[in-house]
Amino acid sequence: MDGIIRITVVGDGNTGKTCMLYAYKDKKYNDHHSSTVFDSYSMSIEIDGKPRRMILTDTAGQEEYDRIRILAYKECDVFVLCYSVDCRISFLNVRNKWARELMKIKPNCRIILAATKSDLRKIYNGCVSTSEGLRLKKEIRANDFVECSSKLLLNVDIVFQKAVIAAIHPHFVKKTKPKKEECAIL
């Protein structure tokens, strides 16, 4: 590891990936509404008293951009896979599309499942519940599951903290590997 931690945010269109990144790096909610094609930010953080560089890559959610998105997959350490709480389709697509895509391009990748827009739970009915999210986390073998809200700046930091932890701890990788082998044998 060259000391750079690369985190890529993926997920369906309009799930609030860009907003989440903004909320993390600027610590404020940005309400501008436009799709991303491809963006990356670099910032430095301190881990165990040592400064480390972190590259955050923002991708487009639309499936048209799947060829460009692959760019961000290559050297990525951790994926933050987003779905929006108020959009069940995006939740379903995590299972149907994203998890498959990630597994195909980068098997054994580390994934943090993030449920965005959790503030909308109070407003809309029929949102994706926490237990559903946890179930999905197990299903796609994500390393962690966080619910966050960029608008209220809630848990956004935790998402990226967990991503960093997943990146620098080989521990996580070891944990998932034997499980898979067992399954294969059985």
Add this chain to the structure above:
Amino acid sequence: MSSWAARMHRRAATFGNVVTSCGHPSGPYPRRLDKVKFGVPLDEVCKNDIPGPLLVLILKLNKEAPYRKDVFRAPGNQGAMKKLTHFLQTGRLINMDNFSVYTIASVLKKFLRKIPGGVFGKDIENRFFEIITMTDIQQQRDEIHRIIASLPDYTQKLLVLLFGTFRVISANSERAGTGMTSEALGVSVAPSFFHTCVSDGKNAKMEDVMRFKVATRVMKHLIEEFATSDLFGRENYEFYARVTGRVLRVQGEWICSFQYPPAPASEGGKAQVFGNQFGPLDQYLLGFSMEVEKTWLQCECDRWRSKYSLEAMSQVDECQSTPALAESGLTNQAVSSNSLGMIAEHTLLESCTRLSISLEQNGFFQGNNTSRSSSSSRSSKTSHNHSAGKRMTLDELRDVNRYAESTRSLSYLPLVHERQTERMRTRSQWFLAPSVECSSCGGSLDIPLDETDVSVLTNALLRRSSSGTIVGGMGLSMSAESVQKRPSIHRSNSRDKRSYLSRSTSRRGKVNGSRSNSFKGRGERKSSTSKQGSFKLKKNMSSRSCSFKKKTELCSCPPIEAADNCASNVIASTSSGCKPKTDTAKKTETIHVTLTYKPRI
């Protein structure tokens, strides 16, 4: 109903005709539509025209997407997308109500993405990339116009529909709070249009990201310039307005449905001025509409009324009962706007009328007319009725037919079924009424009713009828003809009268019948609005049809009886007696009234 059907069959058998709906392959509803193939070149998909289902997809988006958040950006349901794609590819009937706007938008993008080489093609994409860097706006516009004009016809039409839809969505993004500005739309749809963004092979590079961003800018530019400058050309704008039923303003002028604004004296200069002046305003036209424009519009209204005798009102009334309009309180809006007789560009209520008209399968012309006729046609619509039929040109006729074909799938609405049962009841009642054989017309049946009775009946029934369920009359006559070259005899029902506007006789034999029935003829529409007019028209048309029949040596009715809903059945025959007409012959616009009745089970 079954007893009615049995009776019907018995009667039919006595006349020695094969009048069974089971013998007719396509049944009451056409089961197959044009196929929209994915992954094949566009010229193969659009052999003659944009395939119907595709048109319906776009129209649905055009109607609903401006109100919904993040259409084209948000993902569609993957399962539903697969289903819809499959349906489109196999040409099965689709009930669009089952699919969300997001799914449809995703499928549409997928369709564009799967076109080999893209909609534009590699060279034109590169040219677009060059053009976007130009600084001279006028030159840029000219160049874009030239590029678009160089594309094939169907591509132009498809593009104008798509960009028109994008334009509506972006123009309403602020008001409806959908967030889909032209920029967001550009990002979302650009990769579907520009396939060259990723250089050869699957390995994307960082330059490709830049290309994507340029493509996004091109899309944004095209969307924003859609109505401010003459990018697509007059014909295409007219096509767009006609199909979507929207009132469109190009270069600060009005396009009322399918009317292009009268050419200003100094077109170039004025257009520029208008373009600059009104560009930002044009989404709120109604509010800003100036007196001058209004009067011009009214002039146009009058002109068009006399030309096409706008008869849409009764249909609009009907439409307002359809589910499509019931939503989101648009009815009130529509009513209030009726008083103005015009609808601003992208105010959206017009489009609702549009789609519900297509639900009613009435074809183009009411739709076109609704925008203008709303206020004015009610008062004076009797005068021009009978002359209107002649004015349809062949192309318009084709459009009508194509459009009607494209909208058939929407007839699977619960409401239609409701109406159908109602109609069946009335129908069986009618059959119980005494009927007299008409000796002169070779066994066709005539109803001994007074003119007034018939007209009352006709009007009452026509109002209620939604044509979707009476599909099949012509198909029947065709099949009867092919079985035996005898004069075919059908019972006629006063309300199953459908004026069949004879078109391309070179159409494929079997398909002909099942295809041509899905729209209401002009005559029928006429009659639904005014009694007097309807009779004139009927007489007029049926006498014409009779003359045609004599030509083809088929059974003919005396014109006067025919006028009173007697069973005059015209077979637009190509094989028996009458040679296939050439295009020039068709330009004489023979209009046949088929007063056929086809039993359905």
